[in-house]
Amino acid sequence: MSTITGTDTDPQRSLEDLLHAAFGFPSFRPNQEAVCQAVAGARDVLLIMPTGSGKSLCYQLPGIARGGTTLVISPLIALMEDQVAKLKALGFAVERIHCGRGRQASRQACFDYLEGRLQFLYISPERLRVAGFPEMLAKRKPTLIAVDEAHCISQWGHDFRPDYRMLGQRLPLLRPAPVIALTATATPRVQRDIIEQLGLQHPASFIHGFRRANLAIEVVEVPPAERSLLVCELLRDAACRPAIVYAPTRKQTEALAVELSALCPSAAYHAGLDAAHRARVQQDFLEGKVEVMTATIAFGMGIDKPNVRTVMHTALPGSLEGYYQEVGRAGRDGLPSRALLMQSYADRRTHDFFFERDYPEVAILDKIFEHLTAKPISKAELQERVTLTADLFDKALEKLWTHGGALLDYDETITRGDRRWRELYTAQFEHKAAQLETMIRFARGADCRMTALVRHFGDRTDRQSPCGICDFCEPAECVAQKFRAPNTRESAMIPRVLKALRAGGPKSSGKLHSELCRTGELSRNEFEEVLGAMARSGLLQLVESVFEAEGRSIPYKSVRLTRAGSSNEGAAALEVLIKDTGEPVSGKRRAKGKKSVPPKEQAPPPADVDPALEQALRAWRLAEAKKLAVPAFAIFGDKTLRAIAAHRPVLNDELRAIHGMGLSKVDKYGPDIYRIVRSHS
Ligand code: ADP
Ligand code: MG
Numbered sequence: 001m002s003t004i005t006g007t008d009t010d011p012q013r014s015l016e017d018l019l020h021a022a023f024g025f026p027s028f029r030p031n032q033e034a035v036c037q038a039v040a041g042a043r044d045v046l047l048i049m050p051t052g053s054g055k056s057l058c059y060q061l062p063g064i065a066r067g068g069t070t071l072v073i074s075p076l077i078a079l080m081e082d083q084v085a086k087l088k089a090l091g092f093a094v095e096r097i098h099c100g101r102g103r104q105a106s107r108q109a110c111f112d113y114l115e116g117r118l119q120f121l122y123i124s125p126e127r128l129r130v131a132g133f134p135e136m137l138a139k140r141k142p143t144l145i146a147v148d149e150a151h152c153i154s155q156w157g158h159d160f161r162p163d164y165r166m167l168g169q170r171l172p173l174l175r176p177a178p179v180i181a182l183t184a185t186a187t188p189r190v191q192r193d194i195i196e197q198l199g200l201q202h203p204a205s206f207i208h209g210f211r212r213a214n215l216a217i218e219v220v221e222v223p224p225a226e227r228s229l230l231v232c233e234l235l236r237d238a239a240c241r242p243a244i245v246y247a248p249t250r251k252q253t254e255a256l257a258v259e260l261s262a263l264c265p266s267a268a269y270h271a272g273l274d275a276a277h278r279a280r281v282q283q284d285f286l287e288g289k290v291e292v293m294t295a296t297i298a299f300g301m302g303i304d305k306p307n308v309r310t311v312m313h314t315a316l317p318g319s320l321e322g323y324y325q326e327v328g329r330a331g332r333d334g335l336p337s338r339a340l341l342m343q344s345y346a347d348r349r350t351h352d353f354f355f356e357r358d359y360p361e362v363a364i365l366d367k368i369f370e371h372l373t374a375k376p377i378s379k380a381e382l383q384e385r386v387t388l389t390a391d392l393f394d395k396a397l398e399k400l401w402t403h404g405g406a407l408l409d410y411d412e413t414i415t416r417g418d419r420r421w422r423e424l425y426t427a428q429f430e431h432k433a434a435q436l437e438t439m440i441r442f443a444r445g446a447d448c449r450m451t452a453l454v455r456h457f458g459d460r461t462d463r464q465s466p467c468g469i470c471d472f473c474e475p476a477e478c479v480a481q482k483f484r485a486p487n488t489r490e491s492a493m494i495p496r497v498l499k500a501l502r503a504g505g506p507k508s509s510g511k512l513h514s515e516l517c518r519t520g521e522l523s524r525n526e527f528e529e530v531l532g533a534m535a536r537s538g539l540l541q542l543v544e545s546v547f548e549a550e551g552r553s554i555p556y557k558s559v560r561l562t563r564a565g566s567s568n569e570g571a572a573a574l575e576v577l578i579k580d581t582g583e584p585v586s587g588k589r590r591a592k593g594k595k596s597v598p599p600k601e602q603a604p605p606p607a608d609v610d611p612a613l614e615q616a617l618r619a620w621r622l623a624e625a626k627k628l629a630v631p632a633f634a635i636f637g638d639k640t641l642r643a644i645a646a647h648r649p650v651l652n653d654e655l656r657a658i659h660g661m662g663l664s665k666v667d668k669y670g671p672d673i674y675r676i677v678r679s680h681s
Contacts, residue, residue: 015040015061015062022061022064022090022092030209031209032054032061035058035204036061039059039144043202043203043204044200044202045058045203046181046191046200046205047180048182048186048205048206050184050328051184051325052328053184055182056148059072059144059180059182068143068144069120070120070146071121071137071146071177072123072145073167077100077124078279081096087120092119093117093120095112095118095120096121096122097122097124098124114136126163128163128167128170134173143177145171146179146182150182150186150194150198151183151185151186151190153193154190154193154197155428171198179198179199185457188458191458207458207459210462212328212331214334214337215328215330215331215339216339217338217339217471218449219445219471220471220478220480221344221581222342224347227342228314230342231245231256231260232259232260234340239309240479241264241309241310242292242307242309243291243292243311243312244300244330245292245295245314246299247294247296248314249296250270250271250272250296253268253269253270253294254268254270260292264292265289266293267281267293270295270299274656286305297317300325300326307332307333308332309335310337310340311330311337312340312341316351316439316440317341317439319435319438319439320453320456323439324457338479348440351436355432362426364392365396365400365425368386368393368397369421372415373415373416375415376415377414378413379414391639394637400417401417401631403425404417404421405419408631409631410626411622411625444528445544446528446531446557447542448473449471451466451467475536483577483578484578485578489526490578492521493521494530494576497512497516497531497540498539500516501560505560506558507558508556509527509542509557509559530578531559532579533576533577537574537576538564539564540559540562540565541561541562544558545558608646614645616676617673620672620676621635635669640658648680649673652670
C-alpha cells in the first residue's frame, strides 16, 4: 500500500509539497493551483480547460490532500485505464470497476473500497444503474467525487451519454463530499446544465486556456471529390506529420488510409473496428509507427500525443464544440501546428440530409401524438393509422418516447404520454439546427479564427486579440487556400463599398448587398467574398452580430470601416486578394464536376431472412426489454433485427458491421445473439 497521504500542516505549502513529492512535477501548470485549493477546501468546482492542460491533477492532488477515497466517474474505459496505470505507477492505491473487468476483480475492488484501502476508485457511469451498487458505495462515503468529461451529461453537448443522466439522482447518496466536474468542452448552456444536473452547490467555476497560440487554423472551400487528393498533397511534406485526418464516414477513413499508405504509414480508426485493432493502431500512432491516423470522430477522446503537427477535416463538422476538441489535438508540445478544414456548400446539404432523417418535423410527431390515447394501441396498428413510412414512423416514435410524449410498454403497445414532449423536442430540434448554423458561420467567418473560437467558449479572461497565424490574420501562410486578384466586377465593387460605408456608417452585409447590387452586379455569395477579402486586407471589420426579433435570434454580419478603410490613402496602400475557390476564374483543382451525394455507410447486401430466426430474435428482444423495462426498439430497432436475421453474425466483427449495433450493444448483447444464431444454423 502507498505511504503517501495528506498532511495536516500549512495547506498552501502542503499542496505544493504533494505536487513535488507525490506527483513528481516541478511546478503547477497555469490555473491548477487555484483549482486544487478550491477542491481541497471542499468547494464544488466546475473546471473547463482544454484537453491536455492537466485537469486530472486538479482532482488527484486535492484527493490525496483530503485523504480517504476519491471516487472518479469516467465515461471511457481506455481513459480510465490510462489514468489508473499512471496513478499506480506513482505508487497510489487505485482500483477501477467497469464492464471490461471480471466479476472477481470487481468484487475485490468493492471490498478494498469498503475496507478503506483505496485512494482512488474509478467507475464507469453505467455502474450506478446496477441495483445496490450506489448503496454499496454510500456505506463508506468518498471524500471527493470527480466527474470527468462532464459535458456528457448535457444533451446540448456533442457527446451526450444517457448513463450520465443518472448521476444527478445518485450523487446525493454519496455526499457530503465535494464534487468536481471536469470537461474540455462546454458552451455556456452546457455549463449551466452540468451545474444543474449534478447539483453543484455554489460551485467555483474555472474556465481557462481556450486560446492556442501555436495553432494556425485554415478553412478552405474544396469540392468533395477533390478532398482526398488535397489531403495527400499536403501530407506529402513530412514536416506536416504526424497528422490526424477526420473524415465523416468509416468507409472514407479506410479509403484515405489506403491512399495515404503510399506516402507514409497510415491507419484508419473508427467504431466499426474491433477493440483490439483500435487499441493497436492507436498505440502505433502514439509511438510514431503510424504517422497519419484517418479517423471518424470516434478517435481522440483523452489522446495525449504531444507532437501532432496537422489536424485535417475532410468535411464540415456538425458542431463547433466537436471541431475545437478535434483541432485541439494538434500541437500539444507548443510547436507550430496547423488545422485545415475543407468544406463547401455540399457539406451543408449532407448535414441537412442527416438532420432531416434524424430529427423529424414536430408536425410528424404531432400526428402520432394525436392518435394516442390512454388505451394501449399496438405499434403496427398505430403505424397504419398515421400512414407514415416505416423508417420515419420509427424515428418519430422514438423521439416522442424519448421526450415523454408516448409511453411504450416493453411489448411495444403504446399509450399517450405527457404533452410537454413538444416543448422539449422543439428545444432539442432547434438546438441541433443552431449548432450546425454556428459551425457554418464559423467556416464562412471573416474574422480571426482563434478569436472566434475563444469567444464561442466564453473564456472571459481572454484578451480577444487576433492570433496572427490563421487564414484570416496571415493569408500568405495558407497551405491550401489560394488567392487571386479580383476580377473586373469585383474590382469595381471595392470602391463602391468604401464609399457607401464612408457616407452612411456601419451596415449589415445583407443591406449593403441589396443597395449596391440592385442590378445583379454580384451574387450575395460573391459579394460576401469581396467583403471577406476587404476585411483580410484590413479595409473593413466584419462583426458577427445577432438581431433579436419576435423572440428569435437572427444572425447577421455588421460591416464597418477600419481606420485604413476610412481614408483614401490608407485604402490605396492595401492589396485586396479574393479567395480562389476554383470556381469560374481559374480551373485548377477542379475535377470532372462529380456531384456529391450524402455519404452512406455501405450496407451489406441483403440476404434471405430466416423467419424462424427472426421470430427467435424477436422473442429474445422482448424478454430483454421486459427485464430492463424499456420498449423493444430501445434494445435495437426492427431494421437492425432483420439485418441480424439476414446476416447471421456469430462474431463481434460481423455484428458490429450491422447498422444500429454500436460498440456497447455488441458487448452487451453479442453473446446472446450468437447463441440464437448458432441454434438456427
Ligand atoms: P486533461 O485531462 O486536461 O486532458 P491530463 O490531466 O490527462 O489532461 O494531463 C495531460 C498531461 O499533462 C499528463 O501527461 C499529465 O501528467 C501532465 N501534467 C499535468 N499536470 C502537470 C504539471 N503540473 N506539470 C507537468 N505535467 C503535468
Ligand atoms: Mg482528462
